[in-house]
Amino acid sequence: MNLQKVLAHQFKPIEHVLQPRDCMLYAAGIGLGARPEHPGDLQFLYEKALKVFPSFVNVIAHPGGWVQAPELEIDWVKLLHGEQAFEMHRPLEAGKTYVGTFKVTDVVDKGEGKGALILMQKTLHEVGNDDPVGTVTSTYFLRGDGGCGGTTSAAPTPHAVPERAPDGTCVLETLPQAALIYRLSGDYNPIHADPVIARKAGFERPILHGLCSLGVATRAIVQAVCGDDSDKLKSFRLRFSSPVYPGETIATEYWLDGPVVSFRARAVERDVVVLNNGRAEILE
Template identity: 35%
Template sequence: MPIDAAKALAAEPRSGEIGWTAKDVQLYHLGIGAGSPATDPDELRYTLESRLHVLPSFATVAGAGKPGVISGLSMPGVDVDLARVLHGGQSLRLHRPIPVAGTATATSRIAAVYDKGKAAVLVLRTDVTDADGPLWTNDAQIFVRGEGGWGGGRGPSARREAPTGEPDRTVERQIREDQALLYRLSGDYNPLHADPEFAKRAGFDRPILHGLCTYGMTLKAVVDTLLGGDVGRVRSYTTRFAGVVYPGETLRIRMWQEQGRVRVAVGAADRDDAPVLADTVVEHS
């Protein structure tokens, strides 16, 4: 079996130094659609170095995304075909605001392996600390199609009861035709998002947008719409990737406000709101 759950869970954590600059933050923000209108004061907080703040989802690409999902697939006990891999979900917990520039130590390990029958799920956990202490913790849920069925535990369900009633806010965000090409410059060079032939081998008509790009676009919409543009209010952010998005489409982002959190559902407006992100929650102060 290409995935040896016991070996993967027993493997020593991997640690490495990561670093980022204001330019990395600006590039990430542009990659998730920030900067339009270019002279809007609210957008300049994402693009102009003298006013720059850091959207918390930048944590998924800080240090060029290393360690990341691809790194997790080279852990001991894991040997899979990249074309069978899908990013199933992502959760992020902030311990304090991310500085505009910095260096830190990232420590990653396989925290769990689940048997979903037709697929295996790996949970890649990355803890990041700097000289002042913990910064953030990332959990990436990695689905590997065709690698389940060995009799392991299914793990907890990530599915939540759907929000009821009309959303408090609904916004739409247009995805540029070249959005995936720009976003991948932040470190995720999976050819699924750029190479038409690879995308076809993976079962898609054409390259798809990175799930983490949609993840960042959605958090920006929540921060700008319901949190007064204050990135420091975000405490955690969790989602399940429920469907693909193609460059050129429009995201419809629906938000429900609750005490201390915002629940979110994201669909592809061009395809009758086909689900894109589900079970999505932003916890905030």
């Protein structure tokens, strides 16, 4: 990795028209519609008074594969998505046009042979209005780029999940074809569709997109804690700890402490924690 060029990289603002069809397709991709007659699901899938599910903020106006630019010298093949967070300043609205602006906020050098972390921020605002609608932060683990220097040596401390028994669990199934639906929202990485490429990457079969798994966990918190009112979700963050395979059942355990909800999610069939150190903030 060329640290100076990574820090100096200029991202072009990206406009995204939030078409109602795209909003509904995203909602279907994260499994909404499993309750096909329930208003809590239909509000995101039916064009009458359509609402936009908040975790869609992670997907729209995305800079794409910028890490593959040759001048950055990033070993992008060894990149892993480590953490993701978003904060909603006001709800997204179907039919409006949004602009995403991006910057690298920090690079954490873990040392030679230990990799590095790139921390990014996306700010989303409506065209003609500079007030932010949503803020998204992402942490990427560059396994092949340790020892290249950084802006800091200290990674952000993950949120600690309480040691007591959870206050509740929301169990949601994923479809066997979930990755094939979700990829239509813009992430066409073949490890989510092509069995041959997935096996070459070290997986037994195509895996679910990390942001799709995040969407499932967001569904769980909105459904179980917010009473299906997505406008109550102020912020959401988690750490990706293990891949999810399409068709698996995701059990999200949660702990309530006033407006703060701690959570983690487990793939039931393998008894593996797939999302960890989760923290959501709920508007009261």
